[in-house]
Amino acid sequence: MVCFSGHVCVCVCVCVSSVLQAWLWCVSLWPCWLSHAVPLDCKDETGSLIQCTSISQEKLLDRVIQHAELIYRVSEESCTLFEQMFVPYPLHALRNQGGTMCHTKPFPIPGSKSEIQQISDKWLLHSVLMLVQSWMEPLIYLQTTLNRYDDAPDTLLNKTKWVSDKLLSLEQGVVVLIRKMLDEGILTPSIFEHTLTPYDEPSPEIPESVLRDYNLLICFKKDAHKMETFLKLLKCRQSNKLSCLSY
């Protein structure tokens, strides 16, 4: 149960099968998605609005994919850094589990390859956008928490800062892509409610905040992987439709 849209608040209860879910979501969220988005502003040195230099769709997609790849790699590095610094060894295995406590998304994203291959372009893009937008706030939160650590390495702080910035530009790119590929506008900022449930401290040695932050990093890494995968699939489809379709 998530209420996420800023202007049109639609609360939808989602359940059952993935396809039905997706379809329902598409239908239900349509009004939100139709709302007008703030276009990208191109400003020159004086500050007046000028025409943005145009870029081909293919190039834009490449750039977006590069962004996603970088974000994914940096998220993995941040997770490793945090793990080495603050997480005791036995709990490293938590990583293997991919973060069981990741915050829920408005709609579940299919995990099997076959299912993903059946997702439409539109859906791919929108899920990417949704993912990006869902992580903006938690990353800012993560930055503040990391600053409170006594001996957080500078690289870790820099990486999280960097990721936040890149996420913004990724969002912008995806918005433009959506506009170009799908001919629709989107509302750029969207509000996702994140329920960061407090954890019961499993052990006195490990503070809850550490676990929470670790979990956050793991979840973010997973979602970054999702973004990258979707975008690459999209690219594959753009260049060569046949080989990317499920067999």
Next chain:
Amino acid sequence: MAYSLSLGLLYLGLLCGNGLVSARSELFTPDPSRGPHFTGCRSREQETFRCWWSAGIFQNLTEPGALRVFYQTKNALLSEWQECPDYTHTVKNECYFNKTFTHIWTSYCIQLRSVRENITYDETCFTVENIVHPDPPIGLNWTLLNVSRSGLHFDILVRWAPPPSADVQMGWMSLVYQVQYRVRNASHWEMLDLESGTQQSIYGLHTDKEYEVRVRCKMSAFDNFGEFSDSILVHVAQIPSKESTFPTMLVLIFGVIGLVILLVLLIFSQQQRLMVIFLPPIPAPKIKGIDPELLKNGKLDQLNSLLSSQDMYKPDFYHEDPWVEFIQLDLDDPPEKNESSDTQHRLGLSRSGSSHVLNFKSDDDSGRASCYDPEIPNPEDLASLLPGHSGRGDNHPLVSRSISSIPDLGVQQTSEVEETPIQTQPAVPSWVNMDFYAQVSDFTPAGGVVLSPGQLNSSPEKKKEEENEKKIQFQLVSDGAYTSENTARQLSTEVPPSPGPEQGYQTFPTQAVEGNLWNGEYLVSTSDSQIPYLLPEAPPAPILPPVSDYTVVQEVDAQHSLLLNPPSLQPAICPHSPNKHLPAMPTMPMGYLTPDLLGNLTP
């Protein structure tokens, strides 16, 4: 609440079950000491995965079906445990999850249960992408990039293709590769950096060595490498080094030959100089600066200039009283001296009475510029000339000269000159009216000098003269063709004094010594009869009317030539000697006579 519960359970599972770590590292190694447990789960292409287990020590559970695998996908919504979708028939204790059941980004938990006893022996949780071990790349081959100049090293480019099972094109898997190589049968593999493309260059391999190259891959941002590909052999035979060294040898040879040629040319061109350097000529005895040829054949004026530039006489020889002996007073010819002009004025001499004409040539500097060396009068004599003087040391015996010289200096010198004689002989009034020049006609046995007309025994002077003469003689004897009048005079003591022919005056430029006393010129007369040592067969001098051998320098003209009294038979020979030929020289005792000059003078 649900989250905390699951977390707690998870943690418990971690603490109790060791299988979690094993999901990553310990694969395919069943631990016999344990009970039934999972030995590992793997996925090759992120689309399917398999899990294996072992019964462990519980041998009674080895029969199939005794142990069963249940899994649960941990999504947001908790689902119930489901049994393994496919127990592989061919492989024992393997559970295979096909595409339908494989979901990435979801965590699985599997349990090993014995249904009969309803005991869960083992549990492990993972996500599929964390257990992916990609297949090895295929199509590994190499191409030679280049061989180094020396032929000892070479570079290759290794290429491969991603494993066919991995769907790289779709972006389902992003692979990175690692190339390793080693010398064949060595123990240590060289590892190169991760490469996201499908080719890599290897640099710096040695020729004549066989290398093995292999490659493996893993998913980017994950840690599990796949298996290595098959090794390929790389070998490049060493190119025979003849070709490479041949040009070097040629270049070396040609370089050496060129150098030798250059050296020979150099030697031949600079032969003379080299001869001088390596075989310096033995110096013939000669006087520095004087060309022996010139002495034989040169002109008089050149000789004069040469001689004036010579530094042959020690300055300290005549340091004390350099011009003592050169002062000759001629007291009998007062009227002849009246024509001296400005020098007299400078001296403050009265034209009328004074018959002493001291015409000195004095330079304000130490260089000599005139051809005649008038004899500088004794400071005592000067004192006699100039009444009312104060005595001083004989520092500057000179008197000023005319014309171009600094009048002040002349006056100064005049004053100095004035001062000097007073000390020595404050009262020589009797000489005021005497000429400066007088001829020595005879020597007394006591060592006195007998001067012709108006003689006065000046023994100390004579003694000094004699001493100096002796000194000069010793020095001059060694000087070859040169002699001085002093020597000549001395030598001619045996010769009956005869005035001899009126010879001209040979004036030779003297050198002014810095800070020395001598700064004047002096006249020297030559006489044939007085140089028997040079001309042993000198004819006896004919008896002539008693004309004084000396004449007085009347004036000095602009060219620094001395104008002598006309009555002398011999014209004044005044070679012009340019100033510049006269550097500072030590004083010369007397004039010089060369055989040529003597020849000229001999009538």
